Amino acid sequence: MQNKEQNRKKIAVLGSGMSALASVYELTSYENWQDHYDITIYQMGWRLGGKTATGRGPKERIQEHGIHIAQGWYENAFRLIQDSYKECEKHNLMPNSPFKSWEDGFDREDTTLLTHFDPKTNQWIKKNIIFPSNDYIPGQGGPLxxxxxxxxxxxxxxxxxxxxxxxxxxxxxxxxxxxxxxxxxxxxxxxxxxxxxxxxxxxxxxxxxxxxxxxxxxxxxxxxxxxxxxxxxxxxxxxxxxxxxxxxxxxxxxxxxxxxxxxxxxxxxxxxxxxxxxxxxxxxxxxxxxxxxxxxxxxxxxxxxxxxxxxxxxxxxxxxxxxxxxxxxxxxxxxxxxxxxxxxxxxxxxxxxxxxxxGYKGSFVWKFKAGTADTMITPIYLVLKNRGVNFKFFHKVEQVHYSDSGNIEKISMAEQVTLKNGTYNPTYPLKGLDVWPGEPLYDQIDDEQAKALKEGKYDIEESWCAWKNVGQISLEKGTDFDYVILGIPIDVLGGNEGICKEIIANNDAWKNMYNNVKSIPTMSMQLWIKPTLKELGMNLPDWGFPEGSLPNLVTYADPQYSFIDMSQVMPYEDWNEDEPGVLIYYTGSFLDPEIIPPFSDHNYPHEQLERIMRVSEQWLKDKMGWFFPNATTLEYPEGMKLDVIHDFSKSAKTDYARLKTQFFRANVNPTDRYTLSLPGSNKYRLKANESGFDNLIITGDWINFGVNVGYYEGAIVSGLQAGQVMRDKLGLPSETEIFSGVKMK
Incomplete structure (x- = not known):
């Protein structure tokens, strides 16, 4: 036993987005894996999932980073989800969950709406698409x-x-x-x-x-x-x-x-x-x-x-x-x-x-029945925890230090808060689900620090946050880790405050990757609306859709050009007798200001949030009348009146005050930005095994994993690749087939 412990390698995983979680899932999916290595995930803040993380707000409303759905061709994602549900059932890890199997956690949707602006008539025209469902099951049998x-x-x-x-x-x-x-x-x-x-x-x-x-x-x-x-x-x-x-x-x-x-x-x-x-x-x-x-x-x-x-x-x-x-x-x-x-x-x-x-299977779109994290991240987290993976929440990476030894020798971290019991349990029960809070669970944090966090309204997931970390930690090779899996988005890596700025300064391949693989901020808006779609004037059969369908749209007017009816999640919020008629998620991209300020400018993210809220208010008043004709006014004949929106404060005096009670995100944080695939940039992406350091494996939607576009199926592919690179370095076989590209046979 002692020899096994001495030979066992320590793997430090930095970050907990879908790529990092997939890499750990892969590493722990083999019998007797703990004979060869142990794994610790280091995560900033209080929750897992990266850009797929979910929080809860007033009325236990689900608050997302943006629109997240699964498409019927997400072979690797569905296989991972199916496996995690199966293992949760085997070990009774979600005993009260209403989702007894993976199918219970999804609604299938075959309807999509396309819109096109016709300059000749100065009008929008629409086309409904009903994708025919089929008998294939995503995640099983590989891509068509x-x-x-x-x-x-x-x-x-x-x-x-x-x-x-x-x-x-x-x-x-x-x-x-x-x-x-x-x-x-x-x-x-x-x-x-x-x-x-x-x-x-x-x-x-x-x-x-x-x-x-x-x-x-x-x-x-x-x-x-x-x-x-x-x-x-x-x-x-x-x-x-x-x-x-x-x-x-x-x-x-x-x-x-x-x-x-x-x-x-x-x-x-x-x-x-x-x-x-x-x-x-x-x-x-x-x-x-x-x-x-x-x-x-x-x-x-x-x-x-x-x-x-x-x-x-x-x-x-x-x-x-x-x-x-x-x-x-x-x-x-x-x-x-x-x-x-x-x-x-x-x-x-x-x-x-x-x-x-x-090549979609089953349906073109599969919608999460509750929050993305409630449905997808929770079972993965419970499985990994049950398998013996260590989680270190509130640990923020400050520098992965360069070394000319060919290995990463040292990692500097900040400890963001002091936990009362040294560990953190990140979820709480709601309607049988293990859900994730929109703020830290303060009762697990040192009382004085918890009080200061709440009173100062500090968001310690935010790069521009003014919160002072409580301690510094240095991880040393040979003592705290042998191998490192880096699963943190590319915008965090470089620049004056980048966590890999030393590596980028000394390595041309990293420098080229950081300078050429770009990203863009995104915005999201979630509106809980009192009337139903039909009451708003959007009668689905008139639009060519079956009654009861929940169509999605990704081609409407900028900036909130994508929106989707997500009313199916409302039963997993907490409305009692006050449930809205419809819940709609909106999202789109926006441009950075000419100069992005340093992290010492603590007002920047709040200014950007205010910016997208003001823009969204005007957009709703200018653009939504086509869809909701019963919510138009003489003042805004092309848009919607905002008094149809649920007032969470119950005291809003103005349209904007009512709108502010909804949920918005300005995804300007380096961890939240969308990774782009611009022409000519692919050749600068490094593969999971091309970090240039013997003990560093990289993963994320910014590496060269195949399709190379920012979506969580791709992040999972990159995570599986990272897990298999790690096992290969240890001389261990890998059996999981990775569906990373389309071949002729």
Missing amino acids: PFSAIVHKALGLVIEILFGIDPNKDSLMSMASESAKDIKAPEHHSLWGDFKAKFEAFGKNALKHEGEKLLNYLAELIQNMSNMEDHDHAKRKEHHSLIKELFDLISKWVTKLINSIAEHNEYFYWLAVFVEFGLVNMKGTFEDVYNPETHELDYERINDLDYRAWLKKHGASDRLLSSAMVRFLYTGTFHNLTGADKQGSLAAGVGLHFLTNSA
């Missing part, structure tokens, strides 16, 4: 193969163009007219192999040449994916035929779309959807698919902006300004980036994100 995704996408294009629809009478005649010049590629060397199949399409009532070609293309792609990996010559022939077919179909569709797109709103959306699908697929096979390796190499186009890449493959101005393209920029908070502040997103990252999205 690329061939299946393309087959699915082409099937959707075929349905849009040739499916049964009363609007399509005129479309079919125009399609036939535009298809006169279509000729099957009979000159191609592979045509003889597929001629019979192509001709068979015509016998199965596929009379239109365009429909036959689309079906033939889908079959060809399916056939290519089933080839033996070593048959490079044959695959190259298939690839060349696919490119030729895409070019042929694109010319036909361009001609068709140009003849219909301006006719009416229906044809506009039809044109956009078809062109969007075909241009992306055509570009993928021309630039991204590698017939030699049978894989998709998205890095080939990451120096280009996504819109520029679409334009290269023939995208019209109509498509480039459409909601379909804006969806990627606003959904990833890239809409205000670039020299013209109109959006800049690495093309490979955008395409990879889009391709993965098309």
